[in-house]
């Protein structure tokens with residue numbers, strides 16, 4: 001995509017996210033000031049701008065909010081927004097599935113793949 | 127404080143090239159600048175404001191100002207991708223209304239077909255904060271917009287056939303534009319039978335990829351009135367950023383829902399007053415969502431609204447993109463906002479192709495969406511009238 005430059009991965013406050021992901025767990029941020037969750041995680045809550053944010057482990061469940069399949073790629077791959085029961089919708093991919101049977105509302109469960117040497121949360125049909 | 131009626135678009139120019147072999151990005155910026163200034167009847171010595179976005183080769187406006195020999199006292203290099211030119215039009219109108227400059231030049235150039243000029247110079251000094259959380263999923267312009275279409279279909283029952291009508295309308299207009307890349311009129315069947323490139327979008331739901339560029343010159347009222355061109359004045363502007371809001375995702379609407387009402391309120395007009403609309407058309411779904419969000423029809427009813435030729439000049443209620451738009455004419459630098467403004471000005475001047483010229487076109491809108499509809503984008507709405 002782009003030249004490699006300094007990355008947000010360098011932010012030490014995000015290290016717990018990557019440590020958990022390495023163990024197969026997906027963390028969100030929960031704000032104790034406004035009570036809302038957010039993703040991708042930030043040290044300061046984007047909803048109320050409080051810095052009283054803490055990590056919240058997700059159940060690893062989700063529902064497809066929307067999806068597409070990049071048909072020109074070889075092999076074709078899916079991209080999806082998945083809504084978690086924790087109240088956020090995250091960009092991800094549905095893997096190990098029949099790409100012709102994806103549907104909005106479909107239940108999916110969390111898994112991980114690797115991207116650039118880092119764990120990346122993906123979903124499989126539940 | 128308002129910009130209403132305090133700035134006029136006096137000169138426009140669209141580069142005829144669609145494939146700029148052997149032409150540098152800087153030269154395209156210069157040729158469109160020269161064309162727009164000559165159209166206005168002004169010289170480059172008159173320019174005291176310069177606006178250029180991330181398609182400028184160099185650091186913001188610096189290198190291009192030097193190449194063009196400009197000595198601006200007002201500069202702006204706001205970049206929201208393809209809608210930068212709506213934002214620049216708004217900011218230029220503000221600067222002119224405040225007396226910060228009197229002759230503002232806005233240029234665009236791009237070469238995505240031949241290479242040698244990527245937006246932002248092709249380099250990114252630092253990853254954006256979303257990058258590590260989104261890059262693994264290989265989001266493309268195509269599949270991210272496709273997810274908006276998928277969700278819109280799910281919530282509102284919008285169909286591929288309805289989206290296809292948008293391409294049909296654009297192609298009906300493009301047949302009259304000798305510079306358009308795609309001049310063949312297509313049918314709904316041809317669009318929905320073209321290959322699916324990213325579900326549910328077909329190849330013919332997509333815009334063209336083209337080289338080229340364009341420019342406009344915005345001036346203070348007393349200057350506009352001293353020139354020989356028809357008077358086109360800016361009466362309302364609005365801008366907004368829409369993003370995924372920490373995971374509170376709703377893909378069924380665009381930033382036009384915010385920028386549109388601001389522009390309409392300033393102009394003191396309503397959507398049903400608009401005689402011609404330039405609507406950003408990176409994909410058919412982009413057009414449909416913006417038409418809803420700008421208030422031309424009820425949310426969710428865009429599919430029915432665009433069907434049966436309702437966007438075709440001469441027969442439809444809302445003639446749109448009469449140059450063929452990004453869907454058929456050109457999309458220079460993958461930044462379609464500039465050409466949206468240029469065709470709206472042609473319509474207001476009565477200088478569109480006679481086959482697509484809207485009768486008594488005295489009120490027009492040009493709207494842009496830049497970035498990605500499926501993640502984060504900048505919206506700009508400009509309303510103009512013939513004085």
Ligand SMILES: [Zn+2]
Nearest residue numbers: 031034045048
């Ligand atoms: Zn908060």
